[in-house]
Amino acid sequence: MKKTRKLNSPLLVLVILSVLLLIKLGVFRYLVYGEVSWLRLVAIDFPVFMLLPVLLFVVLRRVSPLVALIYNLFVSALLVSIVWYERYFQTVPSYFDLQQGDQAGSVMETVSLLYTPLDFLFFADILVYAALFVLYWNRPLTMKNRKKISVAAFVLVAVSAVTTVVALQKPILDMTLFAKEQGFIQTQLVQAAQQNSASAQMHLVSDEELAELKGNEFVPYTEHDRFGIAKDRHLFVIQIESLQNFAINQSINGQELTPNLNELLGDSLYFDRMFQQIGAGNTSDAEWLLHMSLMTKGLDPTVNYLNGTPLPSLVNMLNERDYYTTTYHADKLEYWNRAELYPSLGFDYAYSSEEIPNEDLIGLWPSDRTMFQFAEGEIQEQIASGKKVYANLMTVTSHTPFEVREQDKYLELPEEYVDTYTGNYLQSIRYADEAVGEFIDFLKAEGIYEESMIVVNGDHSGLHGRPMTKTDNELMAGLLGHTYSLKDRFLLPFIIAAPGLFESEVNSNFGGQVDMMPTIMNLMGIEPQSPMVGHNMLQYENNLLAVRYYLPGGSYITGDHMYLGQNARYPERYYDFDTMERIEPDKETIEQKQENALKILNHSDALLSNFLDEGEEEAETGEES
Structure with a gap:
């Protein structure tokens, strides 16, 4: 006892x-x-x-x-x-x-x-x-x-x-x-x-100073290359889940991974060096970057702090030009707080799982084909009423873990790729490409294609993290012909198709997701009414990107090198961006670029603070500091 x-x-x-x-x-x-x-x-x-x-x-x-x-x-x-x-x-x-x-x-x-x-x-x-x-x-x-x-x-x-x-x-x-x-x-x-700090001090910079921080000389917006050449066209933005840039023009076993997107390139301006910049909000952050050209909060999803203030978004600027603006996503509006995001961005209507039929399920959601077919019916009615249309269409079938049904597998993969994470990814991207191709065919059949500008981009990487085993990395090396690198992971495609305006044009100016909106606005002849952090990729050759959340703090990327700050597992690293080979750190360059990148982030945070409900934040201009 x-x-x-x-x-x-x-x-x-x-x-x-x-x-x-x-x-x-x-x-x-x-x-x-x-x-x-x-x-x-x-x-x-x-x-x-x-x-x-x-x-x-x-x-x-x-x-x-x-x-x-x-x-x-x-x-x-x-x-x-x-x-x-x-x-x-x-x-x-x-x-x-x-x-x-x-x-x-x-x-x-x-x-x-x-x-x-x-x-x-x-x-x-x-x-x-x-x-x-x-x-x-x-x-x-x-x-x-x-x-x-x-x-x-x-x-x-x-x-x-x-x-x-x-x-x-x-x-x-x-x-x-x-x-x-x-x-x-x-x-x-x-x-x-x-x-929740109420004492944050943030500093605004002018458009001229922002351009200089990135290594450019500011050019007034209306003087930009090809300003307004796509004015008054219908605008369709197709954001493809987990689409990475390496998939474009890539083949396996003699089969194209994205045959429909590759065909679309014939009428397109294709930016092949756009870098991922999302934070913890993932796909919702991609929507934010596209429609606001402001950096995200990074550690928290930006959409969860919106204060309800109408945003100076691409959507609202199109609304002012008599466009009927809609967005389509086969999920609940509550997911990533889109019920708050979409009204603030200014969409006339947001189609979600409430309207999109819960049919032909692949994984947790209706298939991309179901979403596009639903959107086609709505778009027909909108255009028949004489409206100019902006439709933001987001796919979801190529979401991790990338498992599609047998009847939706269009690729005959080599045996070593079958039932691997990499092989499943390739199959899901091929399916998404097929669904996009069918939507493009619809636009052509309805006579809408020639009157439109069609933007295709990826929201974020898909092949990353522990699911990428040693075998998966070896398979990717075999596919790409080189070691699968951070560059392969983070580069996303940015394609702008405009029949009669572009013909198989490739632009390798370095940019980020924050640069999509200014580039689209330039082509549509829309002059900004409020500051943006991104710039028109057609106009400016140099860039400086800071990436929050998915790269260590202090990291930045330019068109010629990538600097990764220290994290819990690795010391700081410095790469040649073209070859992704380690190079000797240039301390003076790193310190200057880090300082400039921090100024850009602070500028973005100052602009962002006007739209977030997170305590009073005081934004100061550079002249006053």
Whole structure:
């Protein structure tokens, strides 16, 4: 009986929980950061995670050992979720990502590709708890050793407070690196504090200064190359899920991956060096970049902070020119807060899963073919009424994990590609291309094609993260003829088809997603009424892009080199952008480009603050600073 009483001691319960928690946090740090660092684990991570159960044992007079088990399971589930998120997105999630249960599909659909046997260690201690519950912990604990537990609670509170205060003094440049050095929970607290800070100082720059920061000389908008040549044409923007630039004009086994888009290039201006710039909002961020030409918040989805102010968007500028503006996406409007985004952008109507038939399902959604066929009927009616039309059409079938039905597989893949992540991606992109081709045929058959400008772009990369195994990377190397690189991952196609205006034209000026809107506006003869961060890619040869979230903080890209800042796993890296070979860092160039990129980001944040509900932010002009 004496032994039983000792094993039923509250202090012993906490000691066992502490040991198990230390082991889990060690495994977590190894999986996410590539190292354990026991000093940081014990001094920074452990006190914060251990604080809640210890405080409960101090406050409550009697407590069931079940509390320890429930908390243990919660921590295990949290840590595994973070591990899987990091494997897929290659960055740790923010506090906002963790509370978006309805938006976890991107990760959960690929769980079978993300987990490893080591992950089960997070739950292996359930067997220990089960044995202790059966033998010793089958009744509530009477709070003994309260003084010792109170002392432990005081120490944990003090250490947690100190580490959090220290973390609050530092800026978050890279989420994963910050979490590695300052603690995951502290990182969430710092992000929340910075998010709600009312003292942010941001600086605006003039259009002339912005052009100079990118290495260009400003040219008035109406003097740009080919200004207004597509004025008053119908505009169709087709945003293809996960379409990367390497797929264009690419073949496998003698078969084109995108035969319909390749054919469209005959009437197109094709920008083949457009870089991904989305943040945590993924596809919704791609919509924001296209329609606003402002950078996203980065660590949080921009769409979740809109204050309802009408936006100076491409959509609203088309509305002012008597276009009927619509958007089509076969999902709920609540997803990524589009119910707030679309009215602010100014769309006359947003077609979603409420209107698009829930038929011909591929994965979780109606097929791209279903969406396009529905849109065709609406577009016919709109044009028949004499309206100029802007339709924003977003595909979804080529969403991860890229699994399409047998009847929708148009490629005969080599045996080694069959049922691989890479092979599935190629099949899904080929299907999306077929659906787009059928829509283009509809425009031609209805006599709409010759009167239109058709923009095709990818929203973000598809082949990335842990689902890309060694085999997948080898398959990509075989397909491309070189190692699959960050350049291959992040370059997205930007195609502008305008029959009679372009003929198989390729433009290799370097740009980002933020540059699509100014380029489209230039061709349609629309002069900006408010500042933008992007520029017309037809006019300017030089560029400087900062990328938040998917590259380490401090990273930037130009047309000739890519600089990646330090993150949790790698030191800083410097690449020749054409060859993607490592080159010797030029410290002077890096420092100057980083300074210029930061000025561009601050300028964008100052403009963005006018449309977000996140505390009062004061924007200052460069002249006043």
